[in-house]
Amino acid sequence: MEHIAHDETSFVRPAEVGEMELYHAKTWLGKYVFSQDAKTIAIQYAATAIAIGMVALVLSWVMRLQLAWPNTFTFIDPAYYLQAVTMHGMIMVVYLLTALFLGGFGNYLIPLMVGARDMVFPWLNMISFWVYFTAVVLLAASFFVGGGSTGAGWTLYPPQAILPGTPGSETGILLMLASLAVFIIGFTMGGLNYVVTILQARTRGMTLMRMPLTVWGIFVATVLALFAFPALFVSAIMMSLDVLLGTSFFMPAIMTMGNEADHVGGNPLLFQHLFWFFGHPEVYIVALPAFGIVSDLISIHARKNIFGYRMMVWAIIIIGALSFVVWAHHMYVSGMNPYFGFFFATTTLIIAVPTALKVYNWVLTLWQGNIHLTIPMLFSIAFLLFFINGGMTGLFLGNASVSMPLSDTLFVVAHFHMVMAVAPVMVVCGAIYHWYPKITGRWYHEGMARFHFWVTFVGSYLVFLPMHYLGIMGVPRRYFEITGTTFLPDSAQTVNASITIAALVVGFAQLVFIYNLIFSAMKGKKAPGNPWNATSLEWQTEHTPPQHGNFGKELPCVYRWAYDFSVPGVEDDFIPQNVPPRTTTPEAAS
Amino acid sequence: MSNIFTEQPWIADAGPLTPALSGAQISVNARRSALKMLLSVVSVFFLLMIVAYGGRMLYQDWRPTPQINLLWGNTGVLLLSSLCLQAALLWARAGKTDWVRGALIGAGILTVLFLVGQVAAWQQLTSMVLGDFSNPSVGFFFMITGIHGLHMAGGMVALMRAIKRAFTQSDVQSMEHNVSNCALYWHYLLGVWLLVFGLLFTGDNFEVLLKICGFI
Numbered sequence: 001m002e003h004i005a006h007d008e009t010s011f012v013r014p015a016e017v018g019e020m021e022l023y024h025a026k027t028w029l030g031k032y033v034f035s036q037d038a039k040t041i042a043i044q045y046a047a048t049a050i051a052i053g054m055v056a057l058v059l060s061w062v063m064r065l066q067l068a069w070p071n072t073f074t075f076i077d078p079a080y081y082l083q084a085v086t087m088h089g090m091i092m093v094v095y096l097l098t099a100l101f102l103g104g105f106g107n108y109l110i111p112l113m114v115g116a117r118d119m120v121f122p123w124l125n126m127i128s129f130w131v132y133f134t135a136v137v138l139l140a141a142s143f144f145v146g147g148g149s150t151g152a153g154w155t156l157y158p159p160q161a162i163l164p165g166t167p168g169s170e171t172g173i174l175l176m177l178a179s180l181a182v183f184i185i186g187f188t189m190g191g192l193n194y195v196v197t198i199l200q201a202r203t204r205g206m207t208l209m210r211m212p213l214t215v216w217g218i219f220v221a222t223v224l225a226l227f228a229f230p231a232l233f234v235s236a237i238m239m240s241l242d243v244l245l246g247t248s249f250f251m252p253a254i255m256t257m258g259n260e261a262d263h264v265g266g267n268p269l270l271f272q273h274l275f276w277f278f279g280h281p282e283v284y285i286v287a288l289p290a291f292g293i294v295s296d297l298i299s300i301h302a303r304k305n306i307f308g309y310r311m312m313v314w315a316i317i318i319i320g321a322l323s324f325v326v327w328a329h330h331m332y333v334s335g336m337n338p339y340f341g342f343f344f345a346t347t348t349l350i351i352a353v354p355t356a357l358k359v360y361n362w363v364l365t366l367w368q369g370n371i372h373l374t375i376p377m378l379f380s381i382a383f384l385l386f387f388i389n390g391g392m393t394g395l396f397l398g399n400a401s402v403s404m405p406l407s408d409t410l411f412v413v414a415h416f417h418m419v420m421a422v423a424p425v426m427v428v429c430g431a432i433y434h435w436y437p438k439i440t441g442r443w444y445h446e447g448m449a450r451f452h453f454w455v456t457f458v459g460s461y462l463v464f465l466p467m468h469y470l471g472i473m474g475v476p477r478r479y480f481e482i483t484g485t486t487f488l489p490d491s492a493q494t495v496n497a498s499i500t501i502a503a504l505v506v507g508f509a510q511l512v513f514i515y516n517l518i519f520s521a522m523k524g525k526k527a528p529g530n531p532w533n534a535t536s537l538e539w540q541t542e543h544t545p546p547q548h549g550n551f552g553k554e555l556p557c558v559y560r561w562a563y564d565f566s567v568p569g570v571e572d573d574f575i576p577q578n579v580p581p582r583t584t585t586p587e588a589a590s
Numbered sequence: 591m592s593n594i595f596t597e598q599p600w601i602a603d604a605g606p607l608t609p610a611l612s613g614a615q616i617s618v619n620a621r622r623s624a625l626k627m628l629l630s631v632v633s634v635f636f637l638l639m640i641v642a643y644g645g646r647m648l649y650q651d652w653r654p655t656p657q658i659n660l661l662w663g664n665t666g667v668l669l670l671s672s673l674c675l676q677a678a679l680l681w682a683r684a685g686k687t688d689w690v691r692g693a694l695i696g697a698g699i700l701t702v703l704f705l706v707g708q709v710a711a712w713q714q715l716t717s718m719v720l721g722d723f724s725n726p727s728v729g730f731f732f733m734i735t736g737i738h739g740l741h742m743a744g745g746m747v748a749l750m751r752a753i754k755r756a757f758t759q760s761d762v763q764s765m766e767h768n769v770s771n772c773a774l775y776w777h778y779l780l781g782v783w784l785l786v787f788g789l790l791f792t793g794d795n796f797e798v799l800l801k802i803c804g805f806i
Contacts, residue, residue, distance in 0.1 A: 121620070200623060205603065208593070209593065226627070226630075230638060242729075245723050248729060265649070265725070559603040581602045
C-alpha cells in the first residue's frame with residue numbers, strides 16, 4: 001500500500017466559522033424524550049413511523065381478508081372496509097414513508113454524512129418531532145371518534161369526503177385534515193433544518209459534489225416536500241372551512257340524502273389540482289431518498305464506485321424539478337381538455353428519461369463489481385427489480401389513452417405499490433440493515449434477516465404481480481366485493497385469495513424483522529465501527545454508536561468523494577473520505 | 591455554484607482546499623438562510639391560494655366580495671409597522687440602541703393594531719353577508735386574510751423576542767441580526783398583503799388577476 005500523508009494542516013485551511021455550541025441535556029427527559037440530538041430524534045421518528053406503519057399493515061390485512069373471502073368476517077362491513085383502505089394509504093404514504101425517509105434517515109444521516117456536529121437548529125428539530133408525533137396521535141384518534149375515521153379514500157376527494165353517507169364524514173375527516181396540517185407544520189420545521197444543515201454545516205472539504213448520493217436524495221426530496229406540502233395544507237384548510245363554516249371552495253350545489261345542501265358554487269376539481277400538485281411530488285419525496293440510499297448501498301456492497309456520479313446527482317435534481325409539472329396525469333378521467341392531457345402525458349414520459357438513466361447506472365455499477373450478497377445488497381437488488389417492474393407499468397399509465405381504461409382498476413394499485421411502496425420499502429429495509437451496526441453497535445441476526453428478505457421479496461411479488469392481471473381484467477379498486485360480477489371469471493376470486501395469503505405471510509415476516517431489530521439491539525454480537533469497509537464519514541466516527549456531537553474533538557476534513565472503492569494501487573479496497581491525499585505537499589501541488 | 595457544474599468529484603485533493611469549496615468555511619447566518627427558505631415556502635402557499643382564487647373567478651356565477659373600506663386603513667398601519675422595523679434596522683446599524691428599542695416597540699404596537707383591524711374587517715364582512723359564507727369569494731377572503739394574519743401573529747413571537755433581547759443584551763451585532771430578520775419578514779408580509787389586497791379585495795381586478803394567472 002502506498003504511503004499516505006497524515007499531516008492535515010498541510011492541506012486544509014482553518015475554518016472561518018467556529019464550532020457550533022452543542023446543547024447538553026442534564027435530565028433524563030432532556031436526553032431521551034425531548035432530546036435535541038439529531039440521532040435520538042431520528043430514532044424517535046423511525047419508531048413512531050414504524051409503529052403507525054404497523055397499524056396500516058394490519059389495515060391492509062383487513063382489506064385483503066374481505067377481498068379474498070367476502071362476507072366471511074362479520075366485523076368487516078363496507079364502511080369499515082373503506083376506512084381501512086383510506087387509512088392504510090394515507091398512513092403508508094405520509095406518516096410512514098415520508099416521516100421515515102426524511103425524519104428518520106434524514107436526521108440520522110445528514111449531520112453524520114456531511115461532517116456536522118448536529119442539525120443547525122437542534123431545538124427546532126426536537127419540536128419538529130413532537131409536532132409530528134401530535135399529528136400521528138390526531139390521526140390515530142380518528143379511529144375512536146363517533147363515525148370512525150374517514151373512508152373517503154386517501155385522496156380525500158370532495159364532495160364525497162364530507163357528504164353524509166361517507167364513513168367518518170362527521171369527525172373523522174376533520175381529524176384527518178387537522179392531522180395533515182399539523183404534520184406539514186412539523187415537517188416544515190424539520191425540512192428547513194435539513195436544507196440549511198446541508199447547505200451550510202458541511203465540514204471542510206465536503207463540497208456539494210462530494211456528498212454521498214444519500215444526502216443528495218434526502219436534500220432534493222426535502223426541497224420538494226417544502227414546496228409541495230403547501231398545496232396539501234391549503235386544500236386541508238379549504239376543506240375544513242367547507243365543513244366547519246359552510247364555505248364553498250370545493251362543494252358545488254348538490255343534493256344529499258334527498259335534501260339540498262347549503263353549499264353553492266364550489267369546484268371539486270380545484271381540490272384535485274391542489275391535491276395532486278402535492279401528490280405527485282410526494283411520489284418523489286419518497287422515491288428520491290430511496291434512489292440516493294440505494295446508490296450508496298450498491299456501491300459499497302459491490303465494492304465499486306458509483307457509475308456516473310454527476311449524472312446521478314443531476315438526474316435527482318431534474319426528476320425533482322419535473323415532478324412539479326406532471327400532476328394532472330392522475331386526473332385523466334376528470335374530463336380535462338385533451339391538449340391538457342397531452343401536455344401532462346408528455347412531461348410524464350420525459351421524467352422517465354432521467355429515471356431510466358439512474359437504473360442504467362445502478363446496473364452498470366453492479367456490472368463486474370465485487371458483489372457481496374449481504375442483506376443490504378439483496379434488498380438493493382430487490383429494489384431494482386420492483387422499481388423496473390413498477391416503472392414499466394408507469395409508461396402504460398402515463399399515456400392518457402392507455403390510462404383511461406385502466407383507471408381505477410387494480411392495475412393502478414399494482415403499479416403504485418410496485419414503484420412507490422414495495423420498492424422504497426426494500427430500500428428502507430436494506431438501509432436499516434446497512435446502518436444497524438452503526439446505530440446500535442451490534443449485528444442483527446443474519447438468519448432472521450435472510451428469512452425476512454426472501455419472504456418479503458417473493459411474497460411481495462406474489463401479492464402485486466397477479467394484481468396487474470386482475471386490473472387488466474377490469475377488477476376495480478376500492479370495491480367492497482366483486483363476487484357475482486358477470487364479466488369476471490371465478491378465477492379472479494381465486495387469484496384474490498392467493499394474494500391475500502401472500503400478503504398475510506409477508507406481514508408476518510415484518511413482525512420477524514421488528515423482533516430481530518429489538519432482540520439484536522440487546523443481544524446481538526458486537527459490531528466494529530466500520531464493518532462494511534465504507535468510505536463515508538458516518539463510518540469514521542470515534543465511537544460506535546456515535547456520541548452526541550458525532551465526531552471526536554475535531555471535525556473530520558474531507559479530501560475525496562465517497563466512492564473510492566477498489567482504487568488501483570491501493571492495498572485496501574476503500575479509501576475513507578477523511579483520508580488525506582497521497583504525499584503531496586501544497587508546494588508540490590503548485 | 592459553478593463547481594457543481596464543473597467539479598470532478600472522483601479526483602481527490604492534491605493541495606490546499608480553498609474556502610469556497612469548504613462548507614464550514616461559509617460564513618453565512620444560518621437563521622437568515624432558514625428565514626429566506628421559509629419565505630420561499632410561504633410564497634408557494636400564497637401563490638397557490640391566489641391561483642385557486644383566479645381559477646374560481648372564471649366561472650359565470652362569480653360574485654365578488656363586498657367592499658370593506660377599513661382594509662385601506664389596515665394597510666396603512668401595516669405599512670407604518672414595516673417602516674418602523676426598517677428604521678430600527680438603520681438605527682441598529684448606526685448603533686443607536688435606544689432608538690432601536692423604541693422603533694421595535696412601535697412596530698409591535700402597530701402590528702397588533704393591524705390584527706385588531708383585520709378582525710374588525712371580518713366582523714364587518716360577516717354582517718354584510720348575513721352569516722352566509724357560501725359565496726366562494728367570501729370564503730377566500732376569510733381564508734387568505736386569516737392565514738396572512740396568522741403569519742403576522744407568528745412574526746410577533748419573533749418580534750417580542752427581539753424586543754426582549756434589545757432590552758437585555760448589549761451585543762449590537764446580535765441585535766442587528768435579530769432586527770434585520772424581523773424587518774425582512776415584515777417587509778415580505780407587507781408585500782404579500784399589498785398583492786392580495788390589490789388583486790383580490792379592492793374592486794374589480796378580474797382581468798388583471800386572470801392575466802397574472804395565465805388564463806387570458
